[in-house]
Amino acid sequence: MQLLGSMVFNVFLIAWMLVFAITYCVVTPFLSFRGRFWMAGVMTHVVFFAARVLCGIEYTVEGRENLPAGNHVIFMKHSSTWETFGIMILFPPLVWVMKREILWIPFVGWGCLLASCIAIDRKAGASAVNEVLVQGKERLARGAWILVFPEGTRMAAGETRRYGSSGTLLAAQEGRKIVPVAHNAGYFWPRRGVLKRRGTIRVIIGPPIEAAGRDAREVNNEVQTWIESHVVVPSDSAG
Numbered sequence: 001m002q003l004l005g006s007m008v009f010n011v012f013l014i015a016w017m018l019v020f021a022i023t024y025c026v027v028t029p030f031l032s033f034r035g036r037f038w039m040a041g042v043m044t045h046v047v048f049f050a051a052r053v054l055c056g057i058e059y060t061v062e063g064r065e066n067l068p069a070g071n072h073v074i075f076m077k078h079s080s081t082w083e084t085f086g087i088m089i090l091f092p093p094l095v096w097v098m099k100r101e102i103l104w105i106p107f108v109g110w111g112c113l114l115a116s117c118i119a120i121d122r123k124a125g126a127s128a129v130n131e132v133l134v135q136g137k138e139r140l141a142r143g144a145w146i147l148v149f150p151e152g153t154r155m156a157a158g159e160t161r162r163y164g165s166s167g168t169l170l171a172a173q174e175g176r177k178i179v180p181v182a183h184n185a186g187y188f189w190p191r192r193g194v195l196k197r198r199g200t201i202r203v204i205i206g207p208p209i210e211a212a213g214r215d216a217r218e219v220n221n222e223v224q225t226w227i228e229s230h231v232v233v234p235s236d237s238a239g
Helices: 002-030 033-055 082-090 100-104 108-114 126-141 166-174 216-229
Strands: 057-062 073-076 094-099 118-120 145-148 177-183 199-205
Touching (some): 002 033, 033 057, 033 082, 057 082, 082 177, 082 199, 094 126, 126 145, 126 166, 177 216
Parallel strands (some): 057 199, 073 145, 073 177, 094 118, 094 145
Antiparallel strands (some): 177 199
16 A cells, blocks of 8 residues: 555655646746745645655654744755755755756746755766855845755655755855754655655754854764764664
C-alpha cells in the first residue's frame, strides 16, 4: 500500500505542479513579492496535505523562536525535494539560491524568475560566489531573507560534503546572522526513487550564528557541525 500511495502521490505532484506553475506565471506579475510568496505557500500546503494522506508523511518544527528580527541568511540541509516546498511555509518571505539549469524548465523556471530566485552556475567558482553576493545584497535590501543550500546539491540521507562559502560571505559583508536549519526529510522522502516512507519529518531551527568579523571557514565549520549533529536519524534507520 505504501508503494501504491507513493505512486499516486507522484502522479498528483506532477499534475499539481504543472497547473500551479501555469497559474503562478499568469497571476504573480500582478502581485507584490509577499503576495507571490504567500501563493507559493498555498502550493506547499496542498502538496503536504497530499503527502500526509497518500504517503503518511507529516512534519514538526522546533525552534521558530530562534528566527531573529529583521532579515538574515538561512543555511538549510538539502537531502530531499521536501524542503524545496517546505521553505515556502517554514520561514518569513525569502528567496533562495538555486542552480541555473532550473530556469530552463518551462513554467517552473519562469516561476522561479518571478519569485526573484538567485540562479547561479554552480560550476563557475568565484563567479558564482560573486553572483550570490551581488544579487543577495539586493534582495536583502528589499527586505527578503536569503536561503542557501550550502551543500550545493541534494545529498543522500546521512551524507554531507563541505559547505560552500557564498552564504557565509554574504552574511558577513552585510552584517546579517546565519540561521542553521537541520531536518531529516531525506529519510522519508528520498532524493531518488518512487517510494516514500511513512513517518514524521523533524525540522530544527537553530540559534543564529554571527558571521561578521569572523573567518568564513571557521563560521562554515560551526554551521555545518551544528546542522549535521541535529539531523535526527529515525530509530529504524540507525546503525
